[in-house]
Amino acid sequence: MPRAVPDPSPKARKQMRSAARLYATQALFQMEASGIAYDQVQGEFETHRFGAELDGDTLSEGDIDLFRALLHEAVNQQAKIDQMTDAALVEKWPINRIDPTLRALFRAAGAELLGQETPPKVTISEFVDIAKAFFPDGKEPQFVNAILDHMARQTHPDAFA
Numbered sequence: 001m002p003r004a005v006p007d008p009s010p011k012a013r014k015q016m017r018s019a020a021r022l023y024a025t026q027a028l029f030q031m032e033a034s035g036i037a038y039d040q041v042q043g044e045f046e047t048h049r050f051g052a053e054l055d056g057d058t059l060s061e062g063d064i065d066l067f068r069a070l071l072h073e074a075v076n077q078q079a080k081i082d083q084m085t086d087a088a089l090v091e092k093w094p095i096n097r098i099d100p101t102l103r104a105l106f107r108a109a110g111a112e113l114l115g116q117e118t119p120p121k122v123t124i125s126e127f128v129d130i131a132k133a134f135f136p137d138g139k140e141p142q143f144v145n146a147i148l149d150h151m152a153r154q155t156h157p158d159a160f161a
Contacts, residue, residue: 008061019060021108021126022133023049024070029104031075038075042068066116073111081110088150101134102144109148113155120152120159 008016027041051061085095085106095103109127112118131144153160
């Protein structure tokens with residue numbers, strides 16, 4: 001179980017939410033890549049990632065509630081999220097043909113778009129930043145932006161009026 005974290009400042013809270021999104025993306029990738037069960041990967045991340053020391057570096061604390069919500073929603077709504085993603089992709093590139101890291105990212109972002117009160121533009125920006133971390137020299141961040149924009153307009157059309 002992660003350590004208890006004192007009430008963070010607004011800046012620290014934002015960083016914790018960003019870390020939770022990254023951890024959710026990584027956990028979803030790990031579940032798909034290794035076949036590890038939901039409960040096991042959730043426990044592993046909460047125990048060994050949130051604020052943990054790794055190779056002399058301290059990993060970020062994450063917003064555990066957001067992490068759990070994204071993971072839960074992504075697993076329980078995966079078919080719906082995958083359909084939303086497929087609708088945004090070109091016909092020749094269904095979700096099962098894209099990079100597994102991007103698939104995990106779209107599932108985590110789709111979970112936030114479906115289940116959280118976060119403004120969709122914030123969700124898009126946060127997950128584009130995650131894409132930049134995974135693909136610093138590629139075109140993937142622009143691709144992520146376009147797909148998430150399409151998904152957000154489907155789930156929250158009023159936010160783009």
